[in-house]
Amino acid sequence: MRRPFSAVLNELPVKATLMKLHLPVLLLASAVAFAEEPPKPKRAVLGLESHAAAQEEEEPLGLEEVLVDRVCGVVVDKVAEGGAAAKAGIKAGDVLLQFGDQKLFTNDDLTDQLKVAKPGAEVKVRLKRSDTLKEETVTVTLTAEDGAAWPGVEWTYAGPEQLDDALAEAKKAGKKVLVGASGAET
Amino acid sequence: MDAETYPHESVRAELAKWVFDRVDVEGERGVAELLQVSAVPVAVALTPDGRVLRRFEGHFQARKFADLLAEVRSSR
Numbered sequence: 001m002r003r004p005f006s007a008v009l010n011e012l013p014v015k016a017t018l019m020k021l022h023l024p025v026l027l028l029a030s031a032v033a034f035a036e037e038p039p040k041p042k043r044a045v046l047g048l049e050s051h052a053a054a055q056e057e058e059e060p061l062g063l064e065e066v067l068v069d070r071v072c073g074v075v076v077d078k079v080a081e082g083g084a085a086a087k088a089g090i091k092a093g094d095v096l097l098q099f100g101d102q103k104l105f106t107n108d109d110l111t112d113q114l115k116v117a118k119p120g121a122e123v124k125v126r127l128k129r130s131d132t133l134k135e136e137t138v139t140v141t142l143t144a145e146d147g148a149a150w151p152g153v154e155w156t157y158a159g160p161e162q163l164d165d166a167l168a169e170a171k172k173a174g175k176k177v178l179v180g181a182s183g184a185e186t
Numbered sequence: 187m188d189a190e191t192y193p194h195e196s197v198r199a200e201l202a203k204w205v206f207d208r209v210d211v212e213g214e215r216g217v218a219e220l221l222q223v224s225a226v227p228v229a230v231a232l233t234p235d236g237r238v239l240r241r242f243e244g245h246f247q248a249r250k251f252a253d254l255l256a257e258v259r260s261s262r
Contacts, residue, residue, distance in 0.1 A: 153206060156208070158207035160220075175205050176259055177232040178229055178232075180209070181228050
């Protein structure tokens with residue numbers, strides 16, 4: 001039989017008292033949030049870290065800057081192993097020039113495109129190689145934010161309910177549970 | 187950890203033998219507090235009844251992390 005999370009809490013040598021006070025509120029809050037909002041669609045990701053080639057992200061665009069040929073490109077700092085960018089052959093050091101129809105001048109140009117893109121979508125990315133200095137166009141198949149960039153590993157962001165589900169699933173499957181917490185910088 | 191350790195082949199193979207979840211420490215203070223997350227990155231191994239088996243604090247090299255996970259997985 002599945003044990004309620006509150007029963008598990010009693011056995012944890014953690015801030016259980018504090019949590020027992022907060023848990024009903026947390027569960028209520030998540031239940032209300034769940035009732036009012038449909039589940040969030042998964043965000044599309046490219047699987048890389050980058051910075052703008054030109055340091056003009058803070059400057060508002062004037063007519064002149066639109067008319068003259070500004071420095072175009074977003075430099076790839078790091079590519080996640082097994083991610084969408086890696087699979088398309090994008091490497092650290094490459095400069096991304098265009099994502100679909102959008103020319104890339106700043107990192108925001110790229111993140112704005114990803115906000116409206118759907119996981120699974122195929123997007124043509126024009127880039128300049130850092131080794132050959134040649135321009136190429138590659139096709140990237142975007143992945144979903146939740147773990148799809150790590151093939152074979154499924155995970156969700158754990159809230160109290162997901163943790164409860166994870167413990168129940170582990171019991172059923174005879175497995176153990178690993179909860180990983182990372183900040184934005186990792 | 188997210189950039190190099192978790193995506194590594196050896197860690198992915200090991201994680202397939204676990205029920206794996208992530209915590210967004212900013213968004214889920216409740217779970218973060220429950221698991222006593224005071225600094226990231228951290229990974230907490232639990233038994234199905236919620237007992238903490240081991241806490242992996244800080245960065246780990248991928249193969250080392252996979253080995254440690256396998257060790258904890260086969261422990262009681």
